[in-house]
Amino acid sequence: MAKTVLSVDDSSSIRQMVAFTLKGAGYEVIEAVDGQDGLNKAKMKTVDLVLTDQNMPVMDGLTLIRTLRSMPSYRTVPILMLTTESSDAMKMQGKSAGATGWLVKPFDPAKLLEVVRKVIG
């Protein structure tokens, strides 16, 4: 059965690129337009991996991670940040919030796929 990835980004083109990369490798991809939308969709179905942007309207990525980590079903689910933010301070905040890893945009589809395979197989 295909593993499910929740892609949270307010940029439709980034969501499209993530879906294009992961669907091509056999993953099922659920898209969410911001942190709140991502949270709602994560509650509807426990996914295998969450891939989220940081700067989004309504709810940002770090808040989404903190909220998900407070839910029993998402304590161990890998969560990767995919953002243009590249400062060490932000990365530290992400790590403290419970992020599994930090990917700085722009991403190379092959490398994204490599990381996703490493994290969820």
Place this chain on the structure above:
Amino acid sequence: MEQQNGKSMWGVLSGVAVVALLLHAGVGAVGLGSWSAPLNVLITVIAGAILWGAGKNSGGGRPVVGGSAETRESAVENVLMQTYPQFSNQFSATHADMEQVQRLLADAIAKLMESFEGMQKLIQSQRDAALRVTVQQSEQMGNASLEEFLDETSNTLKQLVGSIVNNSKVGMELVDKMDAVSQQVRSILKVLGEIDGISKQTNLLALNAAIEAARAGEAGRGFAVVADEVRKLSARAEHFSHQIRANMNQVHEAIEEAEQAITTMATLDMDFAVRSKGQLEHTLGSVQQMNQGMSEVIEQQQIISREVDMVVGRAVTSLQFQDMVNQLLQHAKGRVDSMENAWHMMGDWARESKQGSTASRERIDQMRNEVDSLLTRHNKTIINKAVNQQKLETGDIELF
């Protein structure tokens, strides 16, 4: 009090000049040339007023440019009032332009992504089709490669042709043997001729004996009986000889026919087999070449397919510039928003000042604070800007 108002006003004007310069730089970055006319008027007038103020505050007490403070303030107010609607329009237009750029970029990138997706799907289909051909070929030949199949066919053909050539040789040997048999038959027929001669002589001899027995009378009666029996034996021997000759003639004819048939067959089969072997070897060679060519094409196609994947990957990375540009435009819109707010505030101040409002000092202090706050916000947003990349290189990956 008046002096304080004056100082405050110059502080505000300094801020206005900075904002105006910022505007100049900001709009220049998005390429809106229509800003330049009102901006140049504003900058010229404000800069003149500041220079005058600086001269006054430095203790010289004499304006760098001629005219009283009231006249200068009034001039600035007039310029602010005159340029206010133009600047307001430019702010709206800048907003609209930025949003249009964002929409156009989003649409274009979505369509480009669809094109790349379509292209990669087509390449994938092509790759799958080539793989299906290879797998189908392998299944049809019991999982053996075409190379193995051709080798096996060639060996079988060699064995078959070898067997046919061998049969032909055996046929030729048979022809020799039949010839030998035929000679033996001819020898037998010759011997039979001698037997016939003996029979005839025996018969003649018996006849003479019978004549001599008759001449001897009663004494030759017994001899006459023997002579008669000898003559009968001679007749029977001749009869058998004729029968054997007839049979041997039939055998001889049959042997000759068989010899001819075997000769024809051996010669015919040999030529056909050699010709067929040559034709089949040629055909197998062509099939082998075709197979090799097909394998090379499939291999080349796989390489191209992998290269297309890499190129599409690079394109996907590059297309992410839209997300970064979008964020930068959002950032720039924030700056323009701040400046627009400050501009509206200055417009309000100019109107109030023109109308001689009593609350002008508080408004000027407020203006100065707002401009300071605006500059502080700008500095902060520059530091906190989400996109710091200067070129499109793949970002770092860090797993915690």
